[in-house]
Amino acid sequence: PLMPLQTGFKFESGDAKWEFPRDQLRLDTVLGEGEFGQVLKGYATHIAGLPGVTTVAVKMLKKGANSVEYMALLSEFQLLQEVSHPNVIKLLGACTLSSEAPLLIIEYARYGSLRSYLRLSRKIECAGVDFSDGVEPVNVKMMLTFAWQICKGMNYLTELKLVHRDLAARNVLLADGKICKISDFGLTRDVYEDDAYLKRSRDRVPVKWMAPESLADHVYTSKSDVWAFGVLCWELITLGASPYPGIAPQNLWSLLKTGYRMERPENCSEAVYSVVRTCWADEPNARPSFKYLAAEFEKLLGNNA
Numbered sequence: 567p568l569m570p571l572q573t574g575f576k577f578e579s580g581d582a583k584w585e586f587p588r589d590q591l592r593l594d595t596v597l598g599e600g601e602f603g604q605v606l607k608g609y610a611t612h613i614a615g616l617p618g619v620t621t622v623a624v625k626m627l628k629k630g631a632n633s634v635e636y637m638a639l640l641s642e643f644q645l646l647q648e649v650s651h652p653n654v655i656k657l658l659g660a661c662t663l664s665s666e667a668p669l670l671i672i673e674y675a676r677y678g679s680l681r682s683y684l685r686l687s688r689k690i691e692c693a694g695v696d697f698s699d700g701v702e703p704v705n706v707k708m709m710l711t712f713a714w715q716i717c718k719g720m721n722y723l724t725e726l727k728l729v730h731r732d733l734a735a736r737n738v739l740l741a742d743g744k745i746c747k748i749s750d751f752g753l754t755r756d757v758y759e760d761d762a763y764l765k766r767s768r769d770r771v772p773v774k775w776m777a778p779e780s781l782a783d784h785v786y787t788s789k790s791d792v793w794a795f796g797v798l799c800w801e802l803i804t805l806g807a808s809p810y811p812g813i814a815p816q817n818l819w820s821l822l823k824t825g826y827r828m829e830r831p832e833n834c835s836e837a838v839y840s841v842v843r844t845c846w847a848d849e850p851n852a853r854p855s856f857k858y859l860a861a862e863f864e865k866l867l868g869n870n871a
């Protein structure tokens with residue numbers, strides 16, 4: 567192991583305006599768990615100018631995390647301080663001053679990840695059970711709305727020159743009012759129990775969301791985020807299916823280089839599929855911008871009204 571936690575690195579004093587008293591935060595159940603970190607549901611009293619008690623998500627390291635993981639949490643904390651957009655997850659506060667492990671307090675998304683919502687909505691459609699908790703089948707209009715919201719959030723991050731590197735349905739959260747919130751961005755991230763990541767030495771890579779230039783040369787830009795957005799659209803259309811079914815991750819790059827792309831799902835219109843396909847142009851500069859994509863989805867929504 568590298569340097570132990572608690573030594574070497576510190577959350578800076580400039581972060582003081584985010585500091586939240588630990589005794590005003592009550593932790594509840596685990597929402598998600600990774601190798602190094604976990605996300606818990608919590609209740610914060612008088613946080614971020616909000617009156618009363620607010621349900622929050624609390625991100626923290628697990629025991630045994632090392633300095634690399636500590637730095638990853640710190641970098642996420644710093645990035646989150648810079649962003650403010652309705653379609654990007656918000657930081658509410660942090661507990662960094664106590665001797666205990668640092669906690670990031672983040673906006674709670676009541677429907678969890680978009681991927682789990684999509685998969686849950688399938689079951690509801692099949693079983694015809696009640697729409698309790700506001701979970702309802704995802705129709706074309708909702709799908710287009712989700713895609714449009716994600717484009718707006720990603721356009722915002724692009725303008726800040728932030729590259730996500732892991733845009734996928736599992737990393738978009740769905741908040742109250744079915745609002746998509748982009749999350750888990752930054753240089754390093756934990757991987758929350760998902761077999762979408764191919765284990766390569768110590769870091770795991772989401773091969774099936776990666777653009778050819780990222781697979782070949784580790785090049786990540788907003789244009790590789792656009793490629794991943796195309797795969798995310800495919801996840802939306804298939805209600806959370808795993809991309810490139812039956813294809814081994816190690817064969818994907820050469821297959822893409824032959825020009826192979828996922829075909830149009832049966833329930834997808836030609837109009838939507840043609841937009842998705844532009845995201846998968848081999849040449850990064852031939853891919854559209856998130857701004858353009860947002861406008862396209864807005865148009866498609868108008869046609870579906």
Ligand code: ACK
Pocket residue numbers: 597598599605623655672673674675676677678679680682683739758
């Ligand atoms: O699909 P889920 O239930 O929603 O499983 C994942 C898990 O934690 C690992 O990321 C959930 N999660 C993460 N951040 C939040 C949040 N801010 N609000 C609600 N759930 C969250 C996510």
